[in-house]
Amino acid sequence: MPVKFRVNGRQVEVDVEPRLTLADCLRHHLRLTGTHVGCEHGVCGACTVIVDGAAVRSCLMLAVQADGAEIVTVEGLSSDAELTPLQKSFRKHHALQCGFCTPGMITTAHALLSEEPDCDAARVREVLSGNLCRCTGYIPIVEAVLDARAAYQPKAGTRDRGGDRA
């Protein structure tokens, strides 16, 4: 059945089976393969995307449920020119190794910092506890998110859901 939504600022229309997950729709129909699928049962968080401003597991949502929604994926939080402040912070703190959980970490952290730019370490840990990482031990990820808070302060400029494009 036909579904229309906006993804990364672009209006799209796809024809999908009702049982198709949003994750598979993004990956295989729209070729947005930055959204990763790690468990397909909502535990690992690798498939996290931002739906109408909220971090959502795209493996637990059907594509048809996204009709009319505004979706942002890791590709929408990136630019060719240079890394965003959040991405730079991840790189600086060595907050990724194999990179598989990274898009989910970026989308989750972006949603958190957009809402709570003053969150503390305990809050970061609480929110990130829904995203599994097997490489880093989380310590550098938490440091990276905390270090990126400055870029999300309202005074740092206008914020939009498309992210802090550099």
Place this chain on the structure above:
Amino acid sequence: MRTVNSLIGSPIERFEDLRFLRGRGEYVDDLAARNDMLHAAILRSSVAHGRIRSIDVAAARALPGVHNVITAKDMGNRVPRVPMRLQPLPEFERFGQPVIAENKVRYVGEALAVVLAGTAGIAEDALGLIEADIEPLPAVADRHASAAEASLLFEEVGSNLAMRFRALRGDASAAFAGAPYIRRERFRTQRHMALPMEPRGLLAEWDAARGRLTVYGGAKVLFFNRRTLAKQMGLPESAIEIVENDVGGGFGARGEFYPEDFLIPFAARLTGRPVKWTEDRREHLMCVNHAREAECDVEIACTREGTILGLRGHAYVDVGAYMRTNGAVGARNVAQFMSGPYRIPNIDIDVALQLTNKTPVGTYRGPGRFETDFFRERLLDMVAQDLGLDRVEFRRRNLVSQREMPYQLATITPFESKDELDSGDYHATLDRCLHEIKWSDKSKLAGKLIDGRYHGVAVGCFIEGGAAGPKESARIVLELDGRYSVYVGSSAIGQGLETVFAQIAADALEVTIDHIRGVFHGSTSYVGDGYGAYHSRSVVMGGSAILDAATKLREAIRTQAAQRLACQPSEVEIVDGVKAVGPGGKSIGLNSISDAGISADGAFLNKKHTYTYGTHAAHVAVDPKIGHVELLDYVLVEDCGRIINPMTVHGQAIGSLVQGLGGAMMEHLVYDQEGQLLTGSLADYLIPTASDFPNLRAIVFGNHPSPINPLGAKGAGEGGIIAAGGVMANAVANALSALGVEPRELPLTPTRIWELVQAASSNKQSV
């Protein structure tokens, strides 16, 4: 101006990150769909042990969209076996795994049939239409049932014992006969697994016209897997290319040759169409190598002053249903590393590899070492308490000292393989770790009850092997633009190879890092012969091969430049890696001679191992009412020889430590007595999350370069995991010492600790 050798030792930010952070990594499932591509789904046995009566695939075949269904029958009488990659002893061949179940099934998850369909959804739908009639046989659910042999996995062999390894040094029976103090204990580590975040996947393309096969989704050991697949498919190796895409973690498990590594290429050739398969997480938990299920009955002999005289006993490793690829390594290492970093002159340990109806085992980061560190370090704390010795002094007295290096480890039979600790100052990491955790202050809290929780501290030591031989290859090409391309036989599994190898190459070529066009590691077509990524070998082996290639390339450049400059090669000096200067200052840019196609192949051959080493210490608070353990502080100190990139080494130390804490505290693949896996999802199989272990630190240095390779490097990345089980168990025992709690089994879940507390208090009441 630049200083030569300024990159090695620098915390260079990783190049890989630039694509990963933007979601532009290309993992195997990210590959674009091919024209006419089929999707594979695999029917897996739900019976742990049984005889196959029939598999009826007619209804599945009839489902619209299904192209074909493959069972063992489609392979005639030639169902290939998954080979042993390491320790390929003939005895293991009897227990080899058919790539698809033939007459029997031996574990839940074993492949029965492969459905090929136009979409993944239809392929999965069709699985439900296959009727597998399996006559159940009694499941061999643990090592005791295995040894009892009332039910046999391989009737034709007549035994469930796959092999027995033995570690020997000195004369253990003489040492025990005269020993003033002996203690015997039984310990157990639980079945758990590597669990990389990316599930496996494969995409195979068969080019019938050219007789060529391309397989995407390789990892870790591409060249061995190509050799295996070539034999199984009756193709020359040169007709197969295995491609490694970005790989979402390895930790020993990902990239070994699994049944699907034959089934998917076989399906592509059979159908003449590209075939793609992506594993789901449930399949991953059932099918990828398990690890760590070991038990020991071990005895230690000491003087009353605390000098260890000997170690002897028996260990039992549950190897699951088949012997495949590296399935013997963990058990072998349980034999060899029971002594760890300590001077134990007399050793006699045998290890039985017992087959059970569970998923076959393979290596998981620190194989055999995590298990033995738990056994040994627990035992050492118990001995220290018995003899009234200080735990730290007891360890200090027995650690191998620097002047004893190289130090011979126990010899392992049946290989007669010998190994020695190469170098280092084990006492230095112990002292540094105690200093960092403030041992003298913290140990005052030992056993204290504060706000309803008991505090405990513990310390433990480890060694980490690296640098497995026999060889690694590298090739460096001077490109037309004057930059260098580096090709290696090593594999990237997420550890940052591209950055670290670029650092090594740039220093060896005396150029800045932007002169390295790229490090290429993802294909069997780049170098003639490669050995991959395991046993912490990439930097030592691949890095040393890059050094060799760089030396040879510089010779080739001098030779080429000498012709242009009309002088002898020995008169040519390469300046900053960008120009060649001859006598009288005549110079030529390297980009202007690169059209001659200058490249050089290098290799590094090695038979010895490096040993990284270190110490862990922990401070915990245990709530005896609910069994919860809070980790208040944890320090890991290790010396891993010459460090190429301190940032990535530190990252791996922390990451591996958290994996180790997972194994110590929560991870457990639970089976019932019917051989059913009860933890088939990530809601059941728990791994650490961001909120579990916030308080830990790693200090990694390179004060003692390895003497056995030109880089002076040792393996790194496994040291964090190895000592975590022993140290956490000792910290809990220390905390609950007033109650007399002595953990002898992992994981230390709240339930287990609560039960230990209950048992200890009822013992006290009954006394």
